[in-house]
Amino acid sequence: MRGRVVSSRTGQGISTANIVILRQGRVESIQSNADGDFEYEPPMPGDYVIAGASHPDFQPFAPTHGNNGINLRFEHGSTFSNITLVLTPLFFCEGIVTDEQKHPVPRAKVHFLSTGRWDPVSAPPQRTFETDDMGHFRIPLIPDALIQAEAGDAHSQVECLCIITECPLQLTLDAQAPAANLPYIEGAVFDTHGDPVPDIRVSATSATIRRAREDDQAPINDGGLDEEFLAMVMNIGTHDEAITAEDGHFAIGPLSYETYDVFISTAPETAVTVMAGTRELRLTLTTTGQVRGHVFAADDDSPINRFSLVLDKYRSNGELAGGRLGDSFHQNTLVHDASGVFELRKMVPGKYRVQVAALGFSSATQTLTIGSGETTQFALPLMRASPVRGVVSDARTGQPLNGAVVMPWKTPLAGDWSDAVTLGAVSTYPLMTRTTADGFFELAAGDEPLWINHEGYNPWVLRERPPTGHVLKVLLSPLENGQAPVEEYGGVGLAYEEAPARDDIWQVERVFEGSPAERSGIKAGDKLLAIDDGTAIGIELMQVLHRVRGEPGTQVRLRFLSGGTGREYEVVLTRVRLPER
Structure with missing residues (x-):
């Protein structure tokens, strides 16, 4: 087994990171070298788990009930390479x-x-x-x-x-101020037979702000939530969680002196409203089920031995819970198995959405129902994705950049506090590569936008997909005078929204100041009709972005219907380097 521990911010290796490996009840520890690389040779076949990775300057990769770690099943002759553990720098x-x-x-x-x-x-x-x-x-x-x-x-x-x-x-400091003596909520989780259940996540949310305050509704009834208010308080409200021990016991806190809804995280209907400081709280978990799945290539049925797996639970009203109760309904893991098989145990019965992604394949989604006391079997074929190839260079010198990281991109939050909130779900990335000494990369990652970065440079966001065989030229601009990195892309400076009463047409929501679009006279409210030689009517927004964006210096032809005069007009714009907004 070979891999690397890297920084999510720079993509560079993290030296002296400690990696914890579990095998058949035993714990072993290894350390990354100066380049962040690590290697481990299993003493015997069997199931192994990378159960943690840590460094003082980074949030540790520490799998829990919601993040099951990296599972590897070794057989004679098995080799797993390019395992990447991504640690997020602490704020x-x-x-x-x-x-x-x-x-x-x-x-x-x-x-x-x-x-x-x-x-x-x-x-x-x-x-x-x-x-x-x-x-x-x-x-x-x-x-x-x-x-x-x-x-x-x-x-x-x-x-x-x-x-x-x-x-x-x-x-x-105040000589009269006492040491903190904040309350906890303690209790245990039992199954329907009265036996304690370990490794179950229990959540406590403030009852005063999290639940709908209707007299005829339960504290949390999986449908009686004030959604608008909930969406707001998820950004500012507190929530606390704990994992049950071997004897089923949990202790949540310290907490403020107020009322809380305490519930098994994946089963909000178990909620009990109690005061902070309550002890001997008893929660009952319904009979769980398990999932056994098989992931393979659709074209030749060959097993895919490395993939990421994300499960989201549906609420009883048919909507995805989306982790809105403390990420209660969100579970992810990274699987390494030569036969492409995975198992998930202790799953609360219900309907789930399963998303699978693997390097070299387009991601796929499937819905399944887990029954009480049952094992749900399912197979998920993945379509091979066309690779994106490119060369990453320094925008100032033209020199190729070795070791730049290329990975799927997600919109960042703004500000240290908001960014720190996102660190709660530590990630591993199966869809990740690094440039070679000549700056070259190749990554088949489906339709996801790509994020390209190197330490000391502004990152590049790549939404467009080049023609087959085309090698992209990505130029990263170096940081100057300690400036903070700004994500950049090649485009013309337009933001879009659905046209009123026309869900098949995109109109200009905003024209960015100083952009090619502003200089050409495009106005907010103008409707996009065509991009180059293809129609823009009836296509998804992502397709619009794919076709309008491109390498700086290249051109794109756009046809609009003016929102002011009602006349059609056409412009040819040259793409430039712009900040991602």
């Missing part, structure tokens, strides 16, 4: 601890009392930090975590690293 918040006279306090302790939005298993292992000789400290920015400073018998007030927190922090 940090600096601050100072002072006494009541505002003097800095050296060697004071700053304690994390909770891990906020992050699962305790996935949060950084260090929970206590010490100030330097000037009273300064630097701690990971963990959204909604609670912290408190301490020096001798003096303590600060408990602070929350929430969305309104401004860094640097100032924690003031």
